[in-house]
Amino acid sequence: xxxxxxxxxxxxxxxxxxxxxxxxxxxxxxxxxxxxxxxxxxxxxxxxxxxxxxxxxxxxxxxxxxxxxxxxxxxxxxxxxxxxxxxxxxxxxxxxxxxxxxxxxxxxxxxxxxxxxxxxxxxxxxxxxxxxxxxxxxxxxxxxxxxxxxxxxxxxxxxxxxxxxxxxxxxxxxxxxxxxxxxxxxxxxxxxxxxxxxxxxxxxxxxxxxxxxxxxxxxxxxxxxxxxxxxxxxxxxxxxxxxxxxxxxxxxxxxxxxxxxxxxxxxxxxxxxxxxxxxxxxxxxxxxxxxxxxxxxxxxxxxxxxxxxxxxxxxxxxxxxxxxxxxxxxxxxxxxxxxxxx
Amino acid sequence: xxxxxxxxxxxxxxxxxxxxxxxxxxxxxxxxxxxxxxxxxxxxxxxxxxxxxxxxxxxxxxxxxxxxxxxxxxxxxxxxxxxxxxxxxxxxxxxxxxxxxxxxxxxxxxxxxxxxxxxxxxxxxxxxxxxxxxxxxxxxxxxxxxxxxxxxxxxxxxxxxxxxxxxxxxxxxxxxxxxxxxxxxxxxxxxxxxxxxxxxxxxxxxxxxxxxxxxxxxxxxxxxxxxxxxxxxxxxxxxxxxxxxxxxxxxxxxxxxxxxxxxxxxxxxxxxxxxxxxxxxxxxxxxxxxxxxxxxxxxxxxxxxxxxxxxxxxxxxxxxxxxxxxxxxxxxxxxxxxxxxx
DNA sequence: GTGAAAGCGCTAACAG
DNA sequence: CTGTTAGCGCTTTCAC
Numbered sequence: 269x270x271x272x273x274x275x276x277x278x279x280x281x282x283x284x285x286x287x288x289x290x291x292x293x294x295x296x297x298x299x300x301x302x303x304x305x306x307x308x309x310x311x312x313x314x315x316x317x318x319x320x321x322x323x324x325x326x327x328x329x330x331x332x333x334x335x336x337x338x339x340x341x342x343x344x345x346x347x348x349x350x351x352x353x354x355x356x357x358x359x360x361x362x363x364x365x366x367x368x369x370x371x372x373x374x375x376x377x378x379x380x381x382x383x384x385x386x387x388x389x390x391x392x393x394x395x396x397x398x399x400x401x402x403x404x405x406x407x408x409x410x411x412x413x414x415x416x417x418x419x420x421x422x423x424x425x426x427x428x429x430x431x432x433x434x435x436x437x438x439x440x441x442x443x444x445x446x447x448x449x450x451x452x453x454x455x456x457x458x459x460x461x462x463x464x465x466x467x468x469x470x471x472x473x474x475x476x477x478x479x480x481x482x483x484x485x486x487x488x489x490x491x492x493x494x495x496x497x498x499x500x501x502x503x504x505x506x507x508x509x510x511x512x513x514x515x516x517x518x519x520x521x522x523x524x525x526x527x528x529x530x531x532x533x534x535x536x537x538x539x540x541x542x543x544x545x546x547x548x549x550x551x552x553x554x555x556x557x558x559x560x561x562x563x564x565x566x567x568x569x570x571x572x573x574x575x576x577x578x579x580x581x582x583x584x585x586x587x588x589x590x591x592x593x594x595x596x597x598x599x600x601x602x603x604x605x606x607x608x609x610x
Numbered sequence: 611x612x613x614x615x616x617x618x619x620x621x622x623x624x625x626x627x628x629x630x631x632x633x634x635x636x637x638x639x640x641x642x643x644x645x646x647x648x649x650x651x652x653x654x655x656x657x658x659x660x661x662x663x664x665x666x667x668x669x670x671x672x673x674x675x676x677x678x679x680x681x682x683x684x685x686x687x688x689x690x691x692x693x694x695x696x697x698x699x700x701x702x703x704x705x706x707x708x709x710x711x712x713x714x715x716x717x718x719x720x721x722x723x724x725x726x727x728x729x730x731x732x733x734x735x736x737x738x739x740x741x742x743x744x745x746x747x748x749x750x751x752x753x754x755x756x757x758x759x760x761x762x763x764x765x766x767x768x769x770x771x772x773x774x775x776x777x778x779x780x781x782x783x784x785x786x787x788x789x790x791x792x793x794x795x796x797x798x799x800x801x802x803x804x805x806x807x808x809x810x811x812x813x814x815x816x817x818x819x820x821x822x823x824x825x826x827x828x829x830x831x832x833x834x835x836x837x838x839x840x841x842x843x844x845x846x847x848x849x850x851x852x853x854x855x856x857x858x859x860x861x862x863x864x865x866x867x868x869x870x871x872x873x874x875x876x877x878x879x880x881x882x883x884x885x886x887x888x889x890x891x892x893x894x895x896x897x898x899x900x901x902x903x904x905x906x907x908x909x910x911x912x913x914x915x916x917x918x919x920x921x922x923x924x925x926x927x928x929x930x931x932x933x934x935x936x937x938x939x940x941x942x943x944x945x946x947x948x949x950x951x952x
Numbered sequence: 953g954t955g956a957a958a959g960c961g962c963t964a965a966c967a968g
Numbered sequence: 969c970t971g972t973t974a975g976c977g978c979t980t981t982c983a984c
Contacts, residue, residue, distance in 0.1 A: 274673060275728075275753055277961055288971045293963055303969060318751070323729040324675065325961035328666045328976045331616060335730075338710075343695065353685065356712055365726055368680075368710035370698060384707055387665040388677075389617075409660070411617055494896045520896070550893075554836045554862070619977055630955045635979055642980095645953060667977035670960045 276317035285313035296321070327389065336577060337367045337385035339378060339406065341419065342398035346548065347566060351396045351418050354570020355577075362578060364391070382406055392577045395419060396570075400430040401462045413580030417573035418566065420589050427580070428589045429573050431564035433463045436594035437470030440515045440543040440562055443596055445478055447604040449513035449541050453483040455500040455525060456517025457492040464489065464517055467545060471515055483508040492517070497524020505532055512540060513602075519544040519551040519561055526555050526601065542601040557600035564594050618659035627655035638663070669731065678919060679709045679727035681720060681748065683761065684740035688890065689908060693738045693760050696912020697919075704920060706733070724748055734919045737761060738912075742772040743804045755922030759915035760908060762931050769922070770931045771915050773906035775805045778936035779812030782857045782885040782904055785938055787820055789946040791855035791883050795825040797842040797867060798859025799834040806831065806859055809887060813857055825850040834859070839866020847874055854882055855944075861886040861893040861903055868897050868943065884943040899942035906936050 282289045287306060294300035295310040313319075327333040336359060342348035356366055367390060369381035385393060392412050397403065397419025405421045406414065420428035444452055454471055457464045468487045475481055484507050490496040497516065501524070504511060514529075516522035522544030526536055534540050536557055544552060547563035569592050576586055624631045629648060636642035637652040655661075669675040678701060684690035698708055709732060711723035727735060734754050739745065739761025747763045748756065762770035786794055796813055799806045810829045817823055826849050832838040839858060843866070846853060856871075858864035864886030868878055876882050878899055886894060889905035911934050918928055 275731075278963095279961080289961085290963075290972075291970055294970090297963085299963090301969065306970080320725065320729050322670070322731060322961050323726075324666045324670045324731055325976085326963080328664070328670060328960095328978090329962055329964090331976075333666070343691075345691075349687075349691075352710075353712065363726075365730070366710055368694075368708055370695065383662065384665075384705075386617075387662050388707070389664060389666055520892070524896075550862070554866075620979095621977080631977085632956075632979075632981095633954055636954090639979085643953065648953080664977050667960085668979080670962090670977085671979055673960075 275322070276314075276319045278319070278321070280317055281310065281314045281319050284317060285310045331389075332391055333389050334363055335365045335367055335388065335390050337369060337381070337388075337390040337393045338396065339369045339371055339381055339385070339393060340396045341371050341373045341378070341403075342396060343370055343372050345398055346546075347398045347418055348396040350566035351570035351573065354567035354572075355394055355417070355574040356570075357567070358571045358574025358578065364578075378406060382410075386411065392581050394573050394577055395421075396573075399461055399463060400433070402428075413577060413585055415573045415577045415580065417569055424589075425587050427576055427586045429569050429576070430589060430591055431463075431566070431569065432591035432593055433466035433564075434470035434473075435591070436545065436562040436564065437467035437515070438474040439470075439594060439596045440467075440545070441471045441474040443560070443598075443602060444513045444515065444541055444543060445474070445480075447541060447602060450480055451483050451508060451510050451512045452480070453504045453508060453511050453514045454487040454517075455497060455504065455514060455521055456487050456489055457521070459489040467517055483511050487517075490521075492520055494520050494524030494527070497521035497526075498528040499524075501525045501528035501532065505529075505534070514540060514542055516542065516544045519546045519548045519555070519559060522559055522561065522601075523551055523555045526557070526559070530556070537601050537603045538605060541603075543596075544601075547597050552597075552599065555601065560599045560602035561597055562594045563597050565592065568592065617664070618661045620661070620663070622659055623652065623656045623661050626659060627652045673731075674733055675731050676705055677707045677709055677730065677732050679711060679723070679730075679732040679735045680738065681711045681713055681723055681727070681735060682738045683713050683715045683720070683745075684738060685712055685714050687740055689740045689760055690738045692908035693912035693915065696909040696914070697736055697759070697916040698912075699909070700913045700916025700920065706920075720748060724752075728753065734923050736915050736919055737763075738915075741803055741805055742775070744770075755919055755927055757915045757919045757922065759911055766931075767929050769918055769928045771911055771918070772931060772933055773805075773908070773911065773936055774933035775808035775906075775936070776812035776815075777933070778887065778904040778906065779809035779857070780816040781812075781936060781938045782809075782887070783813045783816040785902070785940075785944060786855045786857065786883055786885060787816070787822075789883060789944060792822055793825050793850060793853050794822070794855045794857060795846045795850060795853050796829040796857050796859075797839060797846065797863055798829050798831060799863070801831040809859055825853050829859075832863075834862055836862050836866030836869070839863035839868075840870040841866075843867045843870035843874070847871075847876070856882060856884055858884065858886045861888045861890045861897070861901060864901055864903065864943075865893055865897045868899070868901070872898070879943050879945045880947060883945075885938075886943075889939050894939075894941065897943065902941045902944035903939055904936045905939050907934065910934065 340348040371378035393414045402420045402422045416428040544561035547561045552559040624634045682690040713720035735756045744762045744764045758770040886903035889903045894901040
């Protein structure tokens, strides 16, 4: 037997206050016109019984649950976490709760969760992922609005929010150029990631606009790991001994690069400047020296996802892929050569 | 206007199949005795309408929602994530959904979420945190079962699940001793964390049992950062030049130590063996050399939290603080001196 | 085998 | 000002 008895209902309150249930409803929701005395009596009775309205009954009647579902394929990972927080930032104040479902990149699980969310009559759904590569929509004919965040739907009628990786790559290179670097190498993750290709593209286009190209003629695609960063550095330094900067596809690669550069007897940033991508604090801040890196503003992205979902729920849906701006975070690893230490 | 019309109800299905709502309910839930033909007709009608039972209506009637709330103080962080996953592992198969609330260590938010969870009539609540130090219970007189995971309640009548940090520290030291190390230093996080103190205690007691003590006579308390690990290493090597092992309070410290030891001209593990704590893959695996470390089995902890909650919901509650075992994960950083490389 | 009716807890509309 | 009634969508008796 479950502990305690079932919670107080509106009728319990009504009985205790000596009024009818309808009156209690009005009193507690501030509707209708009631005498001061009655309101006070009802409030006091509700207090005494620890009355809490049953959201199920309310939702049933209202046809709206003030709940949204959040399906993540990223197992609460690095990227989906800030997105979720941002979504909560946008939804919480509107008193909307978030139902979390972790599909673990499994189609079956995802469909299962979609079903339970719809059964629970959520007002809308946010789908998040760990990479922006387009994916199949979670379903067709979903009776509530859906927004994709940090992942994108192949259906252009859906709204997808992703970071503007190309522009982030461009920012990184523009910054390096502005500090006087011109022999710039580029080490990044697997080519199979759209994010890698976009970051590279942004970097290369920016160089081209300045009449330059990547030090080795192109990017070094590999893994998203420190290990790869270290390996690539050796190759890079051999191929382009006069290198004066390296733009890395993520912070882990950058950290590996920083270690390898230092161990090869070159100084960061004096000899070689470094820019990473992701602004993963635990990596970027612990890097020696601390890493200049591109922040994808994922929390902001999540917040916008939440707001767009609210708008769609209110009948103002958007569509298409929206690329949101990244921000360069300056740290030691790219300090201009002759600037004073601060 | 929200897109589409409201979802099909059981009456819609009944009408289409030419039967009564009650009959549809029986057919779809496999209750009562119905003719084959009717069942088929109903199923087909339900299919055609894309009928999905309304969980609100069901819950209202059943007095049970098959939903639990998960309140985390840890902003979806490092520690609460695996706990959540574990909880989902335990709850999901029982077709129970998880409502996620991030209190961000804020009392007000927490109370707010508690209220909305109770309004939604969740069947139970799991509270997770980022450290095991005892905290006030989330509320008194909560009408549903509550389990604390990776945090603990000051009320002994509550059930709290935490890692056995002392035993983890003991494991680490036992392992070092078993590989022939005897001059063992200990660098850890702030003394204000119960986890630090317990890990230290486990380490010291194990040493004492072997007639030994920490190399510097006691632990070096500091921050949970690589930076502190590097600083502490310098002090440690100066104070105890014959040091042959260092047990670190977490993986970040250990990684800082590894770098500093190497840069001081000593080899890991040949000269100095290293053991960390947390098994945070991204740190431990990227460490040079890869780090032997204590895993708190947080996912398992979360799973047990889920199971205990289910048991409590079914009327079999537990109480008290339960310390769950840690596991030592062996990697290069503590390889015995004369063992062959594999 | 199937239908009718009642009721879970709440709110909105209408009486009084 | 307050009470009564109906109904949100579903399941569960109890008749037929």
